[in-house]
Amino acid sequence: MRIGSPYGQTPAVTEMRALTADDLPDAWQLLEHAFGGANSPEDWEVELALVEPSRFLGSFEDGQVVAVAGAFALEMTVPGGPRPVAGVTWVGVRPTHRRRGLVSGLLRRQLEDLRAAGEPVAALWASQGAIYQRFGYGPAAWDVQLAVPSGSAFTRPVPAGGMRMATPDPAVLGPVWDAARRTRTGWSARDERWWSYRLFDPESRRSGAAPLLSVLADGPAGVEGYALYATRQQWSSGTPSGEVHVREVVATNPEAYARLWRYLLDLDLMKEVRIGFVGPDEPLLQLLAEPRAAQGRLKDNIWVRLVDVPGALAGRCYAAPVDVVLEVVDAFCPWNTGLWRLTGGPDGATCTPTSDPADLTVPVADLGGAYLGGSSTLAARAAAGSVVERRPGALAQASTAFGWPGPLPYSPLVF
Numbered sequence: 215m216r217i218g219s220p221y222g223q224t225p226a227v228t229e230m231r232a233l234t235a236d237d238l239p240d241a242w243q244l245l246e247h248a249f250g251g252a253n254s255p256e257d258w259e260v261e262l263a264l265v266e267p268s269r270f271l272g273s274f275e276d277g278q279v280v281a282v283a284g285a286f287a288l289e290m291t292v293p294g295g296p297r298p299v300a301g302v303t304w305v306g307v308r309p310t311h312r313r314r315g316l317v318s319g320l321l322r323r324q325l326e327d328l329r330a331a332g333e334p335v336a337a338l339w340a341s342q343g344a345i346y347q348r349f350g351y352g353p354a355a356w357d358v359q360l361a362v363p364s365g366s367a368f369t370r371p372v373p374a375g376g377m378r379m380a381t382p383d384p385a386v387l388g389p390v391w392d393a394a395r396r397t398r399t400g401w402s403a404r405d406e407r408w409w410s411y412r413l414f415d416p417e418s419r420r421s422g423a424a425p426l427l428s429v430l431a432d433g434p435a436g437v438e439g440y441a442l443y444a445t446r447q448q449w450s451s452g453t454p455s456g457e458v459h460v461r462e463v464v465a466t467n468p469e470a471y472a473r474l475w476r477y478l479l480d481l482d483l484m485k486e487v488r489i490g491f492v493g494p495d496e497p498l499l500q501l502l503a504e505p506r507a508a509q510g511r512l513k514d515n516i517w518v519r520l521v522d523v524p525g526a527l528a529g530r531c532y533a534a535p536v537d538v539v540l541e542v543v544d545a546f547c548p549w550n551t552g553l554w555r556l557t558g559g560p561d562g563a564t565c566t567p568t569s570d571p572a573d574l575t576v577p578v579a580d581l582g583g584a585y586l587g588g589s590s591t592l593a594a595r596a597a598a599g600s601v602v603e604r605r606p607g608a609l610a611q612a613s614t615a616f617g618w619p620g621p622l623p624y625s626p627l628v629f
């Protein structure tokens with residue numbers, strides 16, 4: 215506990231423990247204050263369904279929760295397939311208790327608990343990128359917020375096929391999502407609760423748009439893709455200038471994918487199609503005859519932390535054969551610090567302690583950044599002066615192996 219905080223008195227006694235169901239309303243209110251926003255009873259209901267209190271930690275002062283940090287039990291796809299990943303969430307501290315080390319203490323205890331429970335990887339969305347590197351998280355995925363002029367032409371004609379508008383229904387969307395997400399790094403399994411969260415559509419969050427809709431792309435195999443979207447009607451000086459707000463477009467084959475985007479771009483009376491999260495290698499950009507017409511903003515998506523370095527590194531596959539000794543530096547979780555030999559390839563890997571000389575010196579946050587096979591590569595971190603090559607050739611070998619041939623990772627859903 216830090217002494218001398220400018221934000222009030224240093225608390226006399228602070229207890230740290232798992233939340234119970236009874237603590238959740240207070241913790242939720244704390245988050246409202248920490249994030250500076252208001253939530254509705256409907257927000258609470260959808261969010262509460264996702265929370266397992268035993269996976270959520272709180273710091274208490276005189277019985278009142280003053281800081282909180284939780285972890286959803288996700289099944290997220292990493293290079294090699296879906297794996298359990300702790301989805302860190304609900305991180306906040308009462309505004310009167312900031313900068314006293316409370317969240318540092320919770321995040322350390324959370325990582326110890328995850329390690330003890332055999333959960334080797336944690337991921338989170340950062341409200342601010344500057345917060346989490348000190349805790350060993352690295353930016354593992356990047357996304358682009360895209361705005362594309364309606365009517366934008368494609369480089370090739372899109373074969374005609376059945377399209378159906380429908381009220382979004384997890385029973386219909388679920389199988390498409392499930393087929394697609396298993397090979398998409400950063401995408402997570404969705405049960406009924408996560409579908410309620412994905413489809414949550416209160417008027418307060420619509421930014422003036424109509425209720426959320428789905429459009430389904432039918433094919434010989436049944437529903438082969440869907441888009442979740444809403445339209446916002448708008449006129450400027452009598453000219454139609456509506457917006458299409460797209461939540462996600464998912465398909466099991468390229469034809470259905472192109473057809474869905476063609477549909478969204480061809481909606482009448484719309485001027486622009488917007489989507490919040492796509493990967494930097496979004497296929498729509500390859501379909502557009504004039505890709506420059508699409509305006510994009512790149513930003514960090516999910517951050518990854520290797521809770522248990524050997525468990526995490528042995529838990530994914532590698533794009534190419536790799537055999538390197540990593541000298542891992544991890545001040546926050548000292549159990550990871552040391553020399554680890556990683557040997558593996560496309561079918562799996564082992565990672566064991568070694569006394570051989572280091573090939574690469576790697577801060578743990580850089581391993582987290584590279585974990586999903588995205589563009590925060592070990593080579594990029596070496597170019598930034600963070601990863602250091604000790605044996606010539608080791609950086610190229612390891613950086614290539616940590617990559618992944620599929621689409622770049624990103625999470626389409628904020629957790």
Ligand SMILES: CC(C)(COP(=O)(O)OP(=O)(O)OC[C@H]1O[C@@H](n2cnc3c(N)ncnc32)[C@H](O)[C@@H]1OP(=O)(O)O)[C@@H](O)C(=O)NCCC(=O)NCCS
Pocket residue numbers: 248249281305306307308311312313314315316317318319339340341342344345348
């Ligand atoms: C961000 C937040 C969780 C930090 O909690 P806290 O208990 O004040 O953090 P700590 O006192 O443990 O600070 C740990 C370190 O992180 C730094 N830090 C904290 N918040 C930071 C921020 N927003 N940006 C940069 N650094 C930050 C602190 O300066 C401290 O650094 P030091 O150890 O070098 O002194 C808290 O300010 C908060 O609730 N913010 C609003 C909600 C939010 O953004 N939550 C994160 C959701 S992903």
